[in-house]
Amino acid sequence: MKLPTLALGELIASVPIIQGGMGVGVSRSGLASAVANEGGIGIISGAQIGFTESDFETNSMEANIRALRKEIRKARELSPKGILGVNLMVAMNHYKELAMTAVEEKINLIISGAGLPKDLPSIVKGTKTKIAPIVSSGKAAQLITKLWDRKYNQIPDMVVVEGPKAGGHLGFTLNELQQNPIPDLGRIVQEVKESLQSFQSKYGKMIPVIAAGGIFDGNDIAKYLKLGASGVQMGTRFVATDECDADIRFKEAYINSKEEDIQYVKSPVGMPGRAIYNEFTKRLDDVGRIPVKKCYDCLLPCNPKSTPYCISKALIEAVKGNLEEGLIFSGANAHKIKEIVSVKKLIQQLIAETEVALA
Secondary structure, X not given: OOOOOEXXXXXEEOOOEEEOOOOOOOOOHHHHHHHHHOOOEEEEEOOOOOOOOOOOOOOHHHHHHHHHXXXXXXXXXXXXXOEEEEEEEOOEOOHHHHHHXXXXXXXXXXXEEOOOOOOHHHHHOOOOOEEEEEEOOXXXXXXXXXXXXXXXXXXXXXXXXXXXXXOEEOOOOHHHHOOOOOOOHHHHHHHHHHHHHHHHHHHOOOOOEEEEOOOOOHHHHHHHXXXXXXXXXXXXXXXXXXXXXXXXXXXXXXXXXXXXXXXXXXXXXXXXXXXXXXXXXXXXXXXXXXXOOOOOOOEOOOOOOOOOOOHHHXXXXXXXXXXXXXXXXXXXXXXXXXXOEOHHHHHHHHHHHHHHHHO
């Protein structure tokens, strides 16, 4: 059975795969454009994207805005006809300024999680930029959609449902993640679809629901398509690609990881995260807190005097390949990856596997 397309209004992705936004610096123009060129949707992470700018240490906001503009333009040059988006965390300081920059650059899509993007419709008003919240429950999907409906007479162009097996910051408490069984992504996808039905009827418009978190191969993709998802979002699989923007040592950490290395970590945003256990996380376990020497003013809820560590510094060191000082966010299935391949080869493999599984 042929793989279905993914429609966001007039935008049609021939492959219903969204490459997850991974920060800091893991998914920039190189990875996003490569995915878009293969028919998927490529996503640039806006989290501290300006870390390579010369004035990042002294003027991080301007550095991030400038770098986001550069990366969007570069991605568009590399993929003039592809669908490109940015992932912006609501919990970031200067979220609005970065979103406005993306809109000015005529980005196709803004995906926002780590909080509810309550005012995102006002930022894209009058433009063609599509907007999609990331949620982890039907309740959250209904809450944000109801708010946008009431306040802006608008509903999401898409909703990303992120389950408990995702990498990075997770939208679940540690207690929920340690339940047996853990919350089921398939059930959450169906709950989200049900929560959106009345809004779809009111606006006469379909809201594609995207399954995310722990999706590894074509069998997984087929599973969620059969459950009613319009597509999937995958981050971890795209790390071990030639075009991924991270250092080769970051990619090799995925390939060399074992299942027991994938663990939960404390996150300064107040929710747990998932990462590969390494020297940095071991030191964090041993000492409890790594004092912050410089604050990058990146997250709204972060207090540098009490935060367990500086997440900006930890993620920047990791993407540069300084793994002993870095936090390596990953999904639950990173240990299954055995080689680095091109984005083209990976997507072709995923398409073939999914079509067999659908048949």
